[in-house]
Structure formats: C-alpha cells, structure tokens
Amino acid sequence: xxxxxxxxxxxxxxxxxxxxxxxxxxxxxxxxxxxxxxxxxxxxxxxxxxxxxxxxxxxxxxxxxxxxxxxxxxxxxxxxxxxxxxxxxxxxxxxxxxxxxxxxxxxxxxxxxxxxxxxxxxxxxxxxxxxxxxxxxxxxxxxxxxxxxxxxxxxxxxxxxxxxxxxxxxxxxxxxxxxxxxxxxxxxxxxxxxxxxxxxxxxxxxxxxxxxxxxxxxxxxx
Amino acid sequence: xxxxxxxxxxxxxxxxxxxxxxxxxxxxxxxxxxxxxxxxxxxxxxxxxxxxxxxxxxxxxxxxxxxxxxxxxxxxxxxxxxxxxxxxxxxxxxxxxxxxxxxxxxxxxxxxxxxxxxxxxxxxxxxxxxxxxxxxxxxxxxxxxxxxxxxxxxxxxxxxxxxxxxxxxxxxxxxxxxxxxxxxxxxxxxxxxxxxxxxxxxxxxxxxxxxxxxxxxxxxxxxxxxxxxxxxxxxxxxxxxxxxxxxxxxxxxxxxxxxxxxxxxxxxxxxxxxxxxxxxxxxxxxxxxxxxxxxxxxxxxxxxxxxxxxxxxxxxxxxxxxxxxxxxxxxxxxxxxxxxxxxxxxxxxxxxxxxxxxxxxxxxxxxxxxxxxxxx
Numbered sequence: 001x002x003x004x005x006x007x008x009x010x011x012x013x014x015x016x017x018x019x020x021x022x023x024x025x026x027x028x029x030x031x032x033x034x035x036x037x038x039x040x041x042x043x044x045x046x047x048x049x050x051x052x053x054x055x056x057x058x059x060x061x062x063x064x065x066x067x068x069x070x071x072x073x074x075x076x077x078x079x080x081x082x083x084x085x086x087x088x089x090x091x092x093x094x095x096x097x098x099x100x101x102x103x104x105x106x107x108x109x110x111x112x113x114x115x116x117x118x119x120x121x122x123x124x125x126x127x128x129x130x131x132x133x134x135x136x137x138x139x140x141x142x143x144x145x146x147x148x149x150x151x152x153x154x155x156x157x158x159x160x161x162x163x164x165x166x167x168x169x170x171x172x173x174x175x176x177x178x179x180x181x182x183x184x185x186x187x188x189x190x191x192x193x194x195x196x197x198x199x200x201x202x203x204x205x206x207x208x209x210x211x212x213x214x215x216x217x218x219x220x221x222x
Numbered sequence: 223x224x225x226x227x228x229x230x231x232x233x234x235x236x237x238x239x240x241x242x243x244x245x246x247x248x249x250x251x252x253x254x255x256x257x258x259x260x261x262x263x264x265x266x267x268x269x270x271x272x273x274x275x276x277x278x279x280x281x282x283x284x285x286x287x288x289x290x291x292x293x294x295x296x297x298x299x300x301x302x303x304x305x306x307x308x309x310x311x312x313x314x315x316x317x318x319x320x321x322x323x324x325x326x327x328x329x330x331x332x333x334x335x336x337x338x339x340x341x342x343x344x345x346x347x348x349x350x351x352x353x354x355x356x357x358x359x360x361x362x363x364x365x366x367x368x369x370x371x372x373x374x375x376x377x378x379x380x381x382x383x384x385x386x387x388x389x390x391x392x393x394x395x396x397x398x399x400x401x402x403x404x405x406x407x408x409x410x411x412x413x414x415x416x417x418x419x420x421x422x423x424x425x426x427x428x429x430x431x432x433x434x435x436x437x438x439x440x441x442x443x444x445x446x447x448x449x450x451x452x453x454x455x456x457x458x459x460x461x462x463x464x465x466x467x468x469x470x471x472x473x474x475x476x477x478x479x480x481x482x483x484x485x486x487x488x489x490x491x492x493x494x495x496x497x498x499x500x501x502x503x504x505x506x507x508x509x510x511x512x513x514x515x516x517x518x519x520x521x522x523x524x525x526x527x528x529x530x531x532x533x534x535x536x537x538x539x540x541x542x543x544x545x546x547x548x549x550x551x552x553x554x555x556x557x558x559x560x561x562x563x564x565x566x567x568x569x570x571x572x573x574x575x576x577x578x579x580x581x582x583x584x585x586x587x588x589x590x591x592x593x594x595x596x597x598x
Contacts, residue, residue, distance in 0.1 A: 119269050120308035122295035124322035125371055131296075134321060138312045 001194050004171050005179035012087070012175060013155035016094040017148050020102040023095075024147050028106025029136070033118075050100045058164025061093045065165065085167045090175075093165040094155050101150040109143015110136065142214045149210040153203045223280045225375045225407040227262065231272035231431075235261045239433035241426050243375075243407035250422035250439070251411045253451055258431035259411045260305075263377050266409065267302050268295030279374045279407075301368030305380040307360045309352040315339060315363045316348035322370035338366040341403070343396065358389035365400070376408045382417060387579055394420055395583050415456040419443055419499055420582040427451050444502075444539055444548050446531030457502035457537065459547040462584065465494045473518070473573065479543025484518040485576050490583055499580035502548035506570040507538060509559055519571040523547065527563050528556060540569055 031043060049057055065083045066072045075083040083089040113136050121131040137144070159177040166173030168182065176195055183192040228240040237258055243249045251259040264270035266277050268284065271292060277285040284293045301322075309318050320335035339348050342362035352360055361381060368376060382390045398421065401408070412418050418425055418439065425442045427435040428451070435448030440460060442448045449457050461483075463476035468487055476483040476496065483498070490496060511520060523540035530536045536556045538549040547569055561567070 114308065116304050116306065116308035117310065119267075119295070120302065120304060120310070120367075122269070123267055123300055123302040124367065125296050125299075125324050126321070127296055135310055 002179040005176045009176040013152045015091045016155045024102040024106035027103045031107045032110035049097045054160025058161040090166040098151045102147045105143045105147040109140035113139045226278045228276045229272045230274040236431040248408040250418035250425045252418045253428035257428045299374040301373035301376045303364045303368045303378045303381045307364040319366045342366045357385040378410045461545045465490045480521040495584045497584045502550035504575035505549035508568045517570045518573045521569045523569045525565045
C-alpha cells in the first residue's frame with residue numbers, strides 16, 4: 001500500500017475542490033440565470049473535457065504549461081520552478097479537467113431556484129450578495145454538493161491527464177491511480193488490488209453520504 | 223407617499239399608460255390576461271424596465287428613463303405579494319417575514335415578525351415552513367412579508383388567484399380589514415372584476431398595454447366603453463347595505479336606503495356593514511310595481527341616465543339613495559318604457575342572482591349612507 005500516493009491524491013482532490021467551489025458558484029449562477037450571446041459556446045467549452053480523451057486533453061495542457069509556453073514562462077518567472085511535472089501543475093490541470101463536473105451540477109442547482117423566489121429576495125430588500133447567501137445557496141446546495149463530490153471522486157481516479165502533465169514523481173505527482181498502474185506493471189497484483197479496493201471504498205462512502213444528504217434536503221423542502 | 227407611474231414601450235411588451243395612487247388608496251389594475259398589467263407592477267418593483275418609464279414615490283425617483291435613473295429592486299421600498307407568493311421554502315413563516323425587516327435587529331426583529339403574523343391571523347404557525355401551510359396561509363405569510371419592510375408602496379399581483387373560492391372570501395375580508403392599518407398606496411393586479419370592485423377605490427383598465435379607462439370603481443363599472451376590454455357582462459354596481467338578520471328559511475335581510483334587500487343566507491352578524499355586487503344584466507326595470515312575482519327584491523329607484531354602447535343594449539343608471547345600481551337592458555325595452563332621467567321606477571332583482579363571493583363585509587370604507595341602523 002502506497003500511503004504517499006494516496007495522501008497525494010487526497011491533497012490533489014482537496015485542492016481541486018477548494019479552488020473549483022467559487023468558480024462553480026460564479027459560473028453555475030451565470031449560466032443558470034443569464035442569457036447572453038455565445039452562451040452555447042461557453043457551455044460547450046465547459047463540457048469539452050468530458051468528451052475529449054484524457055491523453056488528448058493532457059497533451060494540450062502539457063504543451064500549454066511547458067517551459068516554452070507563456071503560462072509556463074510566467075510560472076517559472078514568478079515562482080522560480082517549472083509548472084509541468086509539479087504538484088501545482090497537476091492541481092491546475094485537475095481544476096481545468098474538472099470544470100464540467102463542478103459547473104454542470106452547480107448550474108442545475110441554481111436553475112432549481114425559481115425566478116420569482118430570487119425576485120422576492122430582491123423585493124425583500126436583499127442585495128445580490130445577501131440573496132446569494134440567504135436564499136440561493138441554501139436552495140442550490142444539493143447541486144453544489146454534487147459538484148464537489150463528483151469533482152473529488154473524479155480527481156482521485158484520474159489517470160491519463162495526471163500521467164501526461166505530472167509524470168510519476170513520488171510524493172510530487174505520483175497519485176494513487178498512477179501507483180496502481182505501476183504495481184500492475186511490476187506484477188505486484190496484490191498491492192494493486194489493495195489500493196484499488198481502498199479507492200473503491202473511499203468513492204463509495206463519498207457518494208453514499210452525498211445521496212443521504214440530498215435526500216434529507218429533499219425532505220426538508222418537501 | 224403618492225405613487226406616480228408612467229410607462230411607454232412599443233415592445234417587447236407594449237405599454238402606454240400613466241396613473242397615480244394616493245396614500246392609503248387601493249388602485250386595481252384590471253385587464254384580460256396578457257394585457258400587460260403584471261408588467262406594470264414589475265416596472266414599479268424594479269423587476270422590469272420599459273423603453274420609457276418614470277416611477278416616483280412621494281417625490282423620490284425610482285425610475286426615470288429620461289435621466290437614466292434606475293434604482294435596483296432591492297433599494298426600492300416596495301412590498302410585493304407575488305402571484306404564487308414566492309415564499310422562501312427553506313425558511314419558516316417567521317423567518318420569511320423577518321428577513322424582509324431591515325430596520326430592527328435580533329429579538330426586536332423576531333418580535334416584529336410575530337406581530338405581523340398576528341396581524342394576518344397566523345398566530346401559532348410561525349415555526350411552519352411554507353410547504354406545511356395551506357394556500358391561504360401562504361398568502362397571509364406573503365402579505366406579512368410584503369409589509370415587513372414598511373414599504374412606500376404595496377404591490378399585489380393576483381394575490382387571490384391560487385386559492386379556492388371559500389378561502390378567497392375570507393382573504394378579501396382580511397385585506398379589507400388590514401387596509402385600516404395601511405398608509406401607503408396599494409396597487410392590486412387582477413383579472414377578476416368582482417375582486418376589483420369589492421376591494422378597490424379606483425380602477426385602471428388596461429387592454430394590450432394601453433390604459434382604456436380610469437376612475438372611481440363605480441364610474442368605471444358603469445361605463446360601457448370602459449368595460450369593453452373586460453367584457454360588458456362584468457358590468458355591475460356596488461351597493462352598501464347593513465345586515466338586519468337571518469330568517470329560518472335561509473334568507474338574509476339587508477337594509478338599503480330604498481328598502482329591504484333579501485339575499486341567500488350568508489354568515490354575518492346583525493349590523494355588519496357589507497358591500498353587495500349587483501350584476502347589471504340581472505336587474506329588471508319596471509314602471510309599475512309588479513305583483514305576483516317570484517323575485518324577492520323590488521326596490522324603488524330613480525333613473526339617473528341612460529348610456530348606450532355599440533350593441534343592442536343600454537346601461538341604465540338608477541339612484542338608490544346615494545348608491546347607484548345598474549340595469550343593462552335592451553334598447554327596445556328602454557324605448558317601450560320611454561325611460562327618461564328623473565323617472566321613478568322599480569328595480570327588480572332575484573335573490574339568487576347574487577353570488578356569495580359578490581358580498582364583502584365592509585370594515586374599511588365610511589358608511590355609504592346614514593341609515594337608522596348604521597353602526598359606527
């Protein structure tokens with residue numbers, strides 16, 4: 001059992017969720033409430049990571065994070081280290097790759113808040129910020145919770161992109177999914193089996209808790 | 223706290239109207255569905271902005287397209303009761319009301335929310351969520367929430383359309399009673415002429431966004447041209463009366479300046495003042511006092527005038543003390559009777575032609591006449 005790899009995966013998933021939560025709230029709200037020119041294109045772009053093969057997506061991220069790319073050069077100049085094959089680069093790739101898993105459920109969550117309830121919040125004197133906090137988030141949160149859980153579980157299991165952008169540096173970019181692959185390559189089937197089982201249990205527990213919480217909310221709002 | 227509204231737009235929702243509502247006055251915006259009346263209400267609230275519009279409350283400018291002023295909805299001191307109430311489903315009744323109170327904090331805010339729930343007769347239900355309340359109770363929470371901000375204008379968007387008839391009658395009485403506490407202008411949007419006539423002081427009739435008539439409720443309701451948009455069969459008069467008592471055979475006796483009025487029994491204590499809506503097409507006019515007639519109400523009245531519309535009918539306005547009743551009869555009948563202003567005639571009304579929801583207990587308006595049994 002490669003505890004370092006598991007811990008790294010949990011950290012990666014945690015950071016991805018923390019960074020994506022505000023993004024999901026902002027983008028989900030925008031896409032749910034507003035109609036604007038090019039909205040279809042934005043929605044398609046958000047969904048793109050869902051349909052592209054991870055290797056293709058990972059390749060483009062690798063190129064755009066590389067030492068010769070503007071993003072890579074900016075990172076090198078600011079932090080004094082390369083973006084590719086680093087934990088930070090992995091987090092950034094993971095955030096981008098998880099956009100559909102975070103934004104889609106968040107958008108559905110905000111769409112479930114009736115227009116007239118939002119209008120009523122304004123007519124009760126609530127500023128947009130207070131309306132978000134006191135009315136929209138409490139009503140949209142099953143969607144946001146789903147977004148966060150999907151993102152977390154999906155990051156734990158992501159393989160192709162992590163391999164392309166991160167390589168397999170122990171303690172830096174070698175996540176549990178990569179470690180499992182390594183064990184299989186090294187004919188350590190029992191090691192791979194234990195780690196796979198741990199991943200299954202973690203994913204199952206996370207999703208069960210989500211369903212349980214959502215059902216509770218459903219009853220509460222009956 | 224006078225509310226002044228002007229709105230003009232060619233599209234997407236055409237509008238062309240201007241009106242004002244005085245403090246304490248209840249103005250009904252009536253018109254067929256799709257006529258733009260809800261859009262007018264949304265313009266006042268700040269949820270919609272027509273091409274040209276100006277909304278002021280006691281000199282404060284909420285919206286003026288000419289100068290580019292457009293105060294956002296949450297900065298306007300409005301109270302809005304939405305058609306489906308739009309209560310916050312995750313908050314209790316008390317929290318729904320409390321979150322609109324911005325002039326108090328903590329315990330004082332909670333006390334004020336409970337006081338407002340008392341005002342709309344929701345004692346003991348403050349901890350319920352909207353899903354645990356009936357339609358009528360939800361509507362009362364919405365009214366309390368709308369009043370919680372101490373609004374400069376109260377806007378009611380079809381507030382009675384989502385409840386059954388029996389509940390609606392109760393809510394009418396409550397709104398009429400509540401008006402004694404309200405000092406702000408009130409705008410009621412409705413497509414129901416009975417509702418408008420029972421509750422409103424003045425009316426604005428809208429058709430396809432255009433204001434086709436405005437004036438005191440009684441005069442609009444007797445104007446065939448004004449009624450064109452609503453359907454002439456909605457023509458009716460409001461008559462003030464006082465409950466005398468109830469008979470064992472299921473009739474209630476009312477007192478009017480022109481004599482007793484017998485209606486199907488309804489629950490009201492003796493001496494209760496009521497307003498009765500009498501449909502113009504249900505009234506028969508007779509020169510002689512008829513004998514051997516099943517109709518229970520024969521009222522001595524005086525012809526004020528006759529108004530012809532485009533159709534085969536004329537509207538005869540009849541004076542009943544200080545009240546007016548309307549009779550919509552054919553031109554032919556008017557000619558056969560040779561009706562002239564000033565003639566003494568009899569108005570005949572079947573008791574059964576007055577529906578229960580056309581009677582409202584009147585606790586707000588001053589007495590319509592000084593009868594010998596008028597309660598103060």
